[in-house]
Amino acid sequence: MxxxxxxxxxxxxxxxxxxxxxxxxxxxxxxxxxxxxxxxxxxxxxxxxxxxxxxxxxxxxxxxxxxxxxxxxxxxxxxxxxxxxxxxxxxxxxxxxxxxxxxxxxxxxxxxxxxxxxxxxxxxxxxxxxxxxxxxxxxxxxxNPPPAKPLSGAQKSENLFQLSEREKEILRFLCQGLEYKEIAEKLSISANTVKKHVINIYDKLHVNNKARALHIAYTKNLL
Amino acid sequence: MxxxxxxxxxxxxxxxxxxxxxxxxxxxxxxxxxxxxxxxxxxxxxxxxxxxxxxxxxxxxxxxxxxxxxxxxxxxxxxxxxxxxxxxxxxxxxxxxxxxxxxxxxxxxxxxxxxxxxxxxxxxxxxxxxxxxxxxxxxxxxxNPPPAKPLSGAQKSENLFQLSEREKEILRFLCQGLEYKEIAEKLSISANTVKKHVINIYDKLHVNNKARALHIAYTKNLL
DNA sequence: AAAAAAACTATCCAAATGGATTATTGATGA
DNA sequence: TCATCAATAATCCATTTGGATAGTTTTTTT
Incomplete structure (x- = not known):
């Protein structure tokens, strides 16, 4: 079956x-x-x-x-x-x-x-x-690979998840293993804001924790 | 014809x-x-x-x-x-x-x-x-475009980090976004043990949180 | 100018994580 | 046989994270 x-x-x-x-x-x-x-x-x-x-x-x-x-x-x-x-x-x-x-x-x-x-x-x-x-x-x-694209395997997936620029930026930091407050410091914003962004990212990716978000990020080339 | x-x-x-x-x-x-x-x-x-x-x-x-x-x-x-x-x-x-x-x-x-x-x-x-x-x-x-292979020879990164079989197994679960107790259930062991393994993995990878561990796992093909 | 998105900040709370330490068991090897 | 190591398990504690909710301020679009 x-x-x-x-x-x-x-x-x-x-x-x-x-x-x-x-x-x-x-x-x-x-x-x-x-x-x-x-x-x-x-x-x-x-x-x-x-x-x-x-x-x-x-x-x-x-x-x-x-x-x-x-x-x-x-x-x-x-x-x-x-x-x-x-x-x-x-x-x-x-x-x-x-x-x-x-x-x-x-x-x-x-x-x-x-x-x-x-x-x-x-x-x-x-x-x-x-x-x-x-x-x-x-x-x-x-x-005929799409014009003006490097032929190396990595092509940017076309914002399938509708992440905003800020969200992508924060996702990249997440992937590097930074904590909320470290990201906050880098961006000169509050850690609470970072957290809010992260939660919004999870919503858009339909996941509920960091590991799953990173999994999608890595496997769908969101970086 | x-x-x-x-x-x-x-x-x-x-x-x-x-x-x-x-x-x-x-x-x-x-x-x-x-x-x-x-x-x-x-x-x-x-x-x-x-x-x-x-x-x-x-x-x-x-x-x-x-x-x-x-x-x-x-x-x-x-x-x-x-x-x-x-x-x-x-x-x-x-x-x-x-x-x-x-x-x-x-x-x-x-x-x-x-x-x-x-x-x-x-x-x-x-x-x-x-x-x-x-x-x-x-x-x-x-x-899954083949990752542009960076270097010749040592492609089979043969256990560069000396992870045990059990540790690799657990690392794979981590990448899937499972929590300690979910992994524990899958492996029929205690969540405490899972946690211990995770900490040991971090030691071997020289990191101190999940995101960094996953980063290495993904980029070094540890899966 | 008004409306709609993004970005920003905050607080409360529960749950998950990480770190350190201690201890038992079984398997492997010198 | 003794030492070592991997796997198992537990406890304490501080920190981080996830979720919900409630705002304000910019920016962008209409």
Whole structure:
């Protein structure tokens, strides 16, 4: 049984999808959530070996958008793979999702059998479902790297989490292991302010402690 | 009819592949070569509209290696697309081949039908053929760009800090943002013990807080 | 000029962390 | 066999952190 998570804001969609998957006895729906916030929260509460191995993620959601959710989730819980589920075959969004850490995408209309097939394949071979047009975009990206960028691996991830300049600055200090009051001194502000910034950063990254924030910072190149 | 070229040093491979392709009447094998040198020579002798539109290129060849051949060929004859055919799916070579100008990458074991399908698709849509498992590898390369390796030799920073197995284990949990008692639970030991280990880790890394320890862990690949 | 974001400051409180010290057990090695 | 070391565990104590809440002041945008 493959442990599956479903994130979609429409309750009906979740039910339909869960039904499709339950039809053959290969999938165990372990987690349902109506938005990213809820999803991350539920993931946190699950033990490692209870977390879904594959999460089907809707992109069009209120509260916390699917791409941000994948970015945060794939950093925090690398044992889980994310497959985008969407009604639109919109290359750009899917491409962004993939950069955020998704390993494939599926259209919602696909039949239960096809979805089941693809998920099985993902689980067995680690090969995610990727449409030819997406694969081609990826290729082009490698062959023609975006202009005026150093070809060294580090590319700035485009402010996926909407951190302000000040927040990024403080995140960098955090990564260096400075304490609130040390950062405060460096910036000539109060330690209370630093703390407030840090809490705001945690909110934006959807985490609740320094280690997790740094984990995202390092793995998503936020520095 | 799509004009095809096949470059492989094993005569037998060329024959098998040509047979696979000839089975349906879509492909016209125009050029065969046993190595890069020979391939480029034959290309030169052909008129523009006789040259293959797609070349299937083995990588493992004597005299002139497939990657160099693609690099040269794609410069000299941009009207021809190159698809790498190989038995190995080794990340570095894929990456190099693609940088050299290959527009797709196929494993030799793929069935004739699949190869035919993919080539047709390449011809019609310009979308390069990529086996799912290869596509996934490319994805991963994009998602985790290989860290620009700083120095030669001692890449395998073999336990530079002399951490014990237990300590490394605990360091990994720390990086995931777990607290002492969560780690304690996972390992079925006391939180006090975890704390002791953490302090020992700090000693070995010569740091005095979590953020600095994680900084070293991430930047020195201790995970 | 008004409204909306960012940045700044503060206080209270609970929880987590770090440091130092002491002690038992089992495994490894000289 | 004796010494050492890794792993285990506990206690005391000060400091740091996380969370909630409530403000003020700049800056930016509309």
């Amino acid at each position: 493959i442990r599956i998570g479903i994130v979609d804001d429409k309750r009906n969609n979740r039910i339909i999808l869960a039904d499709k998957l339950r039809r053959n006895n290969l999938f165990d729906i372990r987690l349902e959530a109506a938005n990213g916030e809820q999803f991350l929260h539920k993931m946190m509460e699950l033990k490692f070996d209870e977390r879904p191995e594959i999460v089907l993620m809707d992109l069009e959601m209120p509260v916390m958008d699917g791409i941000v959710t994948i970015a945060a989730g794939s950093s925090l819980y690398p044992g889980t793979r994310y497959v985008v589920l969407t009604i639109f075959d919109d290359d750009d969004r899917i491409f962004n999702a993939i950069k955020a850490g998704a390993c494939g995408y599926l259209l919602k209309e696909e039949s239960g059998d096809i979805i089941a097939d693809i998920l099985m394949n993902l689980w067995k071979n680690g090969a995610g479902p990727i449409s030819p047009s997406i694969a081609y975009k990826i290729l082009q990206m490698i062959q | 799509i004009r095809i070229g096949i470059v492989d040093d094993k005569r037998n491979n060329r024959i098998i592949l040509a047979d696979k392709l000839r089975r349906n009447n879509l492909f016209d094998i125009r050029l065969e070569a046993a190595n890069g040198e020979q391939f480029l020579h034959k290309m030169m002798e052909l008129k523009f509209d006789e040259r293959p539109e797609i070349v299937l290129m083995d990588l493992e060849m004597p005299v002139m290696d497939g990657i160099v051949t693609i690099a040269a060929g794609s410069s000299l004859y941009p009207g021809t697309r190159y698809v790498v055919l190989t038995i190995f799916d080794d990340d570095d070579r894929i990456f190099n081949a693609i940088k050299a100008g290959a527009c797709g990458y196929l494993l030799k074991e793929e069935s004739g039908d699949i190869i035919a399908d993919i080539l047709m698709n390449l011809w019609k849509n310009g979308a390069g053929p990529i086996s799912p498992s290869i596509a996934y590898k490319i994805l991963q390369m994009i998602q």
